[in-house]
Amino acid sequence: MPLGKLAVRLTRLPCRVEFEMEYKNTLNLPQTDFPMRAGLVQREPERLAKWYAEGLYEQIQKRREGAERFLLHDGPPFANGDVHIGTALNKILKDFILKYQSLRGKQVPYVPGWDCHGLPIEFKVTQKMRKDGNTDATPAAIRKACEEYALGFIDKQREQFKRLGVLGEWDNPYLTLNPDYEAEELRLFADLVEKGFVYRGKKPVYWSIPCRTALAEAEVEYQDHISQSVYVKFPIVGESNMYLLIWTTTPWTLPANLAVAYNSQFDYQLIRVGEEAFIVSVPLLDIVVEKCGWAGDFEILRTVQGDQMAELEYHHPFCNRTGKLFAGDLFVDDSAGTGLVHIAPGHGQDDYNLGRNNGLPVYSPVDDKGCLARTADLPDEQQISDDLVGKQILSKNGKSEANEAVIEVLKSDNKLAFQESYEHSYPHCWRSKSPVIFRAMDQWFVNIDHDGFRDKALAAIDSVNWVPGWGRNRIEGAVQSRPDWCISRQRSWGVPIPAFYDAQGEPILDHRIVRNTADLVQQNGSNIWFERELADLWETVKPANWDGPDAAGKSTDTLDVWIDSGSSSRSVLMQRIELGRPNTEAGSPDAWQADYYLEGSDQHRGWFQSSLLLSLAGNGIAPYRNVLTHGFMVDADREKISKSKQDGGYSKPQTAEAYIGQYGADIVRLWVASQDFRNDITVSEERIKKVAEAYRGIRNAFRYQLSNLYDFDPAKHTVSDNDLTGLDRWILDCFSKVDSDVRESYEKCEFHIVYQRITQFVSVELSAVYHDTVKDRLYTSPSNSIRRRSTQTTLYRLVQGFSKMLSPILVFTADEAWESIPHLDSSCVHLTDWDPFEFCISDNEASNWKAMFAIRERIMPVLEEARRAKQIGKGLEACVSLSGVGNEFQIAQDHHEDLRELINVSQLSLNEGESDPLEIAVSKAAGEKCERCWRWETSVGSHNDHITLCSRCVEAVS
């Protein structure tokens, strides 16, 4: 270092700090109020309050008046309990779609709904009533309490849903308990009655003993259950000590036994064991013999062909009657048991079918309480003896009174050949979680095969777009195999079935009566049915020219809740004008059919199906065009939890509130977006934390962009596309590709792709390349230089596009960012239009950048090497030398300054040489570090007024 310069610097040393500060003030350092820390938990509610004060949802609707409508119909959650995290997932996914479609220009109304009737609520309410000693409440009183209960939870859930950032008609939702809703539901029911779908029949249905009601398929869930498996001796008529050996896992159904089924394709054998002889199927002989302990102690007497079995008759093991054998090839198999199947037509579907085909009565000697009883179906003397009457079927502490009693009777008469515990999955009541029983009783049914309805339903399924595709198989399978729909419930909290009974006890169900009742309900609510006296009610709803029998009693049954929610297309979509499509033919499917239904995959047997069947029966068409399905919330370490439960255990929070309260809605929303919802969604601390980190990345990008726009006024400073610097043009081109990719993913509802695309763009192209590179010109170039304004023009466009594309997901943060963008017309990102982001560079320009990035790729490791060797620290201390020939060298030469900037070094020297590919060398940069811009320049020290600055900075500060 020349002595002179050193002297100068030394003399200035005491003042150096002062000068640095001074020069620092000449930089255009970033400024913004947009905080790095989000404080979502605290600040989201503030923004929410503002939105509702300003009526944001209404403003959004107003802006889109006359636009094409996009209709997503909300599936109603139960008005019971806090919002579960899975329910929140569902609402958030819906909101992604709603916000996206709205932003893209459609009018997107959203009417949330609640399912208000049904067992879940009545169960809770009556439970509380019992606790309070109120055991004989009238149906009307129970209903009042249920309504209060439901409305209370609707208020609670409404706030929890709003907190998620979901916008909609929260003040005017649809409730299945609204009189208008109930009335339309009854009118739909009247259509079904008129068209001949509804009949009363006696057949086995699921029966919940604790809930004392019939259940639908969608109301049972499978759980493991231990049953008593018994092998029973049925004495053969006309023989002594000769028995059929039958197997059952439900001994309590033996009193209902009316027949035995065999498989005509099997061979059976008569075997002798001591003084007794048994008929057992050949394929199962070995197992039976072993279980009964007869091994080595029996002899085969003869073989009986299956088709000879029909000639046999047997004595019921403990009732005074006989039964016959029938072929049941469809269901008698050789996988377990004895090959001889005990048949109780009142307690099983196959049994029922076999009984009906052979003229057996539907005998179900069980009362509503779940106790064994005598019925009018058989003469008293043929039924169970007194010691069995009143025995409870439902097991307590693993023991069923009825099973025990039956087994005891069998034992005492030496009719029990073998007994063991048998673990299998068994249907349970979804409310009481106790095993259901099959029990035949009089119920109302919808005939699924009426007038080819099942085939029509299958055809309708085919006309709908199911996403993911396997949803089609699911619902097809469900519809194909479903039995008739049992729609009556012996409960109070529901829409009444407007049926009467005549003096003989015969039911009266007439579509005119149903419609009259609907009108009555519309005016008074459905409580009227329970409150009014029979005579009064009958006079009110009886058709004018009624010539049938008069009513002697009214039905107290209510409709299955799946009829409630399933008729929402009729009660909501076809009624609400804001949910219709104007300019379409009134009443045509186009006028009301929903674009989307979106629910969890369990709804294939639930709401998707009930909605389809009811809409099809009533309106002749499916209620939806697209059906989206999401998986369930699963616990990532479910196994770990159950394991750790053994040592103390802990439980994961289940409510949405727990997560929102800890992370804020935007993080939860981003987490929902981050995973492919068509599979199950993993809830784990680790996962949410990762998402929170990604959020910080996005937020920082916002902050960087916003903080460099503080002095930018687009009206004055915008640089035209052609005058933008190459790097600006490059990032805008990148962004337009991101924009179109993201739009495509939103269209396909692939939000996890949106997430991946955006977060990866943020960390690679934006943060590591563009933001990092452009820092120098933003900070050090003269504030009004075209170079700086070019980049600000670019940032200004990026930040707007970025806010928009994120706004369906990060509803709060995107709006917060939007507010910080200077000079905008619109005050809220949700009140903007997302038009495609148009920017395209030529192929030539693109390929130049591609080449420069390729060169950069190769320079990086060399720089890193120099850094490791302590030759340089930051990149600006380096001089990179490239030498070579050819196209690559030519591009480097043509874009010398762009390339230097891109690799973020102070100097880039290019030397024509022989080497191809380029030869790369790194050395310490020449000159000295400029105090202002930190670049190493040979011009530093040559300006007397600013001895520590480079030429560019001298110019910038003067």
Add this chain to the structure above:
RNA sequence: GCUUUCGUAGCUCAGUUGGUUAGAGCGAUCGUCUUAUGAGCGAUAGGUCGGGGGUUCGAGUCCCCCCGAGAGUACCA
């Protein structure tokens, strides 16, 4: 039991009609900067594509079997 979906780095996802040595981001680790600083930049490690067969010149991709997870469902007599 039957039907069905799923199984790619620690995490979340890509992986086109089968086609080089299976990719990305994040995280982790190490380094670097101190003009985005509870930030930024760089580098490194990480996979027998659940396992095993088969078809093929070639399989993460197609076929079969098995294992594991989820869901649906049954008449388990």
